[in-house]
Amino acid sequence: MEFVAGKSRDAESHGFEPVGLGSEIFTDARGVTRRVTHPAGFVPVTQLEHARLGVITPQMKRVAEREPHLTPVQVRDEIAAGRMVIPANVNHLKHKLDPMAIGRASKTKVNANMGASPVSSGTDEEVEKLQWAERWGADTVMDLSTGGDLDACRAAIIANATVPIGTVPIYSMIIGKKIEDLDWATIEASLHHQARQGVDYFTIHAGVRRAHLKHVKNRLIGIVSRGGSLLAKWMLVHSQENIMYTRWEEICKILRQYDVTFSIGDGLRPGGLADATDDAQIAELETLGELTERAWRHGVQVMIEGPGHVPFDQIEWNAKVQRTLCHGAPFYVLGPLVTDMFPGYDHITSCIGATAMAYHGAAMLCYVTPKEHLGLPKKDDVKQGCIAYKIAAHAADVALGIPGTRDRDDELTKARAALNWEKHFELSFDPDTARAYHDEDLDVDTDFCAMCGHDWCSVRISKEIQEFMSGKAEGFERGSPVRSAALTPEQQEILEKRGVLSPDEIHKLANKTAKQMAKVPKGQMAKEDKLTCHSDYVDPDTAKRLQVASGAASVSERLVQVDVRPALGIAKEDRVV
Numbered sequence: 001m002e003f004v005a006g007k008s009r010d011a012e013s014h015g016f017e018p019v020g021l022g023s024e025i026f027t028d029a030r031g032v033t034r035r036v037t038h039p040a041g042f043v044p045v046t047q048l049e050h051a052r053l054g055v056i057t058p059q060m061k062r063v064a065e066r067e068p069h070l071t072p073v074q075v076r077d078e079i080a081a082g083r084m085v086i087p088a089n090v091n092h093l094k095h096k097l098d099p100m101a102i103g104r105a106s107k108t109k110v111n112a113n114m115g116a117s118p119v120s121s122g123t124d125e126e127v128e129k130l131q132w133a134e135r136w137g138a139d140t141v142m143d144l145s146t147g148g149d150l151d152a153c154r155a156a157i158i159a160n161a162t163v164p165i166g167t168v169p170i171y172s173m174i175i176g177k178k179i180e181d182l183d184w185a186t187i188e189a190s191l192h193h194q195a196r197q198g199v200d201y202f203t204i205h206a207g208v209r210r211a212h213l214k215h216v217k218n219r220l221i222g223i224v225s226r227g228g229s230l231l232a233k234w235m236l237v238h239s240q241e242n243i244m245y246t247r248w249e250e251i252c253k254i255l256r257q258y259d260v261t262f263s264i265g266d267g268l269r270p271g272g273l274a275d276a277t278d279d280a281q282i283a284e285l286e287t288l289g290e291l292t293e294r295a296w297r298h299g300v301q302v303m304i305e306g307p308g309h310v311p312f313d314q315i316e317w318n319a320k321v322q323r324t325l326c327h328g329a330p331f332y333v334l335g336p337l338v339t340d341m342f343p344g345y346d347h348i349t350s351c352i353g354a355t356a357m358a359y360h361g362a363a364m365l366c367y368v369t370p371k372e373h374l375g376l377p378k379k380d381d382v383k384q385g386c387i388a389y390k391i392a393a394h395a396a397d398v399a400l401g402i403p404g405t406r407d408r409d410d411e412l413t414k415a416r417a418a419l420n421w422e423k424h425f426e427l428s429f430d431p432d433t434a435r436a437y438h439d440e441d442l443d444v445d446t447d448f449c450a451m452c453g454h455d456w457c458s459v460r461i462s463k464e465i466q467e468f469m470s471g472k473a474e475g476f477e478r479g480s481p482v483r484s485a486a487l488t489p490e491q492q493e494i495l496e497k498r499g500v501l502s503p504d505e506i507h508k509l510a511n512k513t514a515k516q517m518a519k520v521p522k523g524q525m526a527k528e529d530k531l532t533c534h535s536d537y538v539d540p541d542t543a544k545r546l547q548v549a550s551g552a553a554s555v556s557e558r559l560v561q562v563d564v565r566p567a568l569g570i571a572k573e574d575r576v577v
């Protein structure tokens with residue numbers, strides 16, 4: 001239905017409109033007719049306000065187009081109930097933003113964090129990372145820059161992003177000044193500025209209150225949220241309540257003007273398994289529930305940020321308690337990591353928790369990269385993080401039975417069963433990697449692969465047992481085995497990067513670190529440029545020289561060519577080989 005500001009269609013039809021009120025009538029997704037009253041002349045701004053009046057916005061229609069299991073009416077009703085948000089700043093909609101929704105009724109979404117730090121990266125690199133994250137399926141991106149030209153970086157990211165952009169505005173509020181100097185004038189100006197730029201959602205740590213800080217004392221790792229720790233310090237220095245909490249009503253009014261969505265921050269989230277689900281976390285969560293209601297009264301959309309380190313057995317309870325205390329507002333969760341002892345692999349430790357959290361109620365998962373706790377993610381870390389979290393989100397959606405979600409899995413299974421390699425790769429999330437890994441050992445598309453070989457290929461044997469023709473693309477006929485096209489440069493690079501770092505890179509890093517840590521006697525480093533504790537690693541050319549010197553007439557004499565044909569059951573004259 002079309003909303004006409006200040007003009008009551010209901011009043012025209014029924015003629016009983018009280019003085020000073022307008023009203024709208026619409027039918028909800030269940031077929032119930034609803035009548036909503038509002039102050040005369042009220043003009044809705046946010047998606048939430050439109051939804052409450054029964055208005056279906058173009059952004060709601062777009063969401064339903066992108067998620068065919070939902071109708072525009074269902075999207076509207078979920079937003080009206082506060083269970084779904086469309087983070088779409090009115091100013092970002094003027095650029096390339098393609099509206100999307102975050103909520104339990106929609107598919108689980110993935111956020112990728114990026115941003116320059118004071119020691120690494122710049123605007124061009126961050127825009128490249130944004131596009132890279134979009135390429136690998138990030139549904140939203142948070143610009144968490146704390147260094148470089150923050151303003152230019154943010155503007156460039158917003159101008160280039162087709163996905164919603166989130167920020168933690170307190171970062172830019174304290175650049176060049178101490179947290180103690182933070183005041184309302186700075187907060188107000190920064191929020192207006194970033195909202196005018198087009199930021200779609202703000203993380204604001206208003207839930208950390210003075211009364212909660214006593215609970216932090218018993219923690220192993222205290223406060224790990226940057227925003228949370230800064231505001232805790234501000235409260236202690238000023239002996240005052242959190243300024244974001246006391247100014248909440250004014251903050252809501254600013255966000256409403258631009259339809260910026262709240263991502264109410266969890267400044268007291270646990271930073272280790274030992275601190276999970278403790279008094280500090282739950283006390284803050286109760287406040288987040290209160291702030292949610294207050295934001296909704298201002299017509300502002302809300303999602304709630306959730307904990308980062310939670311033992312697997314506590315995940316379900318965490319999802320349920322958030323839903324209860326925060327009235328069903330979408331839950332946006334970092335991980336959570338389910339173990340703390342695998343730095344370097346925290347995209348894996350966390351995506352296990354993320355899958356469970358999404359299954360039990362999270363609407364969006366904030367990715368974690370292999371660099372978590374260790375350094376600023378680079379391009380390949382962004383890819384690894386995105387893929388880990390696309391897996392988590394998709395696995396949860398499949399388990400939740402969201403209609404149509406498993407279709408591509410089933411199509412891929414059929415292609416796999418038919419040994420239709422082309423279709424297998426076409427349907428995979430990362431076709432280049434799948435193709436490169438396949439061709440690394442056997443660059444022929446035939447009735448087996450190098451994993452089991454011809455005689456042991458159960459899929460091939462199954463096909464022999466029964467005419468297993470289902471799953472082939474229409475018109476698909478298996479012809480003669482074909483040699484695949486040579487690997488593309490990108491696929492070759494994927495193989496070269498396997499293991500993430502080459503021995504050269506690892507040793508270079510180890511040398512650099514040791515030098516900086518001054519753990520190796522300076523003279524020795526200068527003399528040999530090699531660590532005292534180091535193995536006899538040498539570069540490839542030196543290795544060849546050593547090999548020859550050790551007795552071989554030539555390097556080639558020492559190389560062994562393995563003929564794998566007997567093991568694979570391939571006849572020597574096999575035309576495939």
Ligand code: SF4
Pocket residue numbers: 447448449450451452453454456457458459460
């Ligand atoms: S060889 Fe093994 S891994 Fe490869 S297709 Fe056959 S059953 Fe699958």
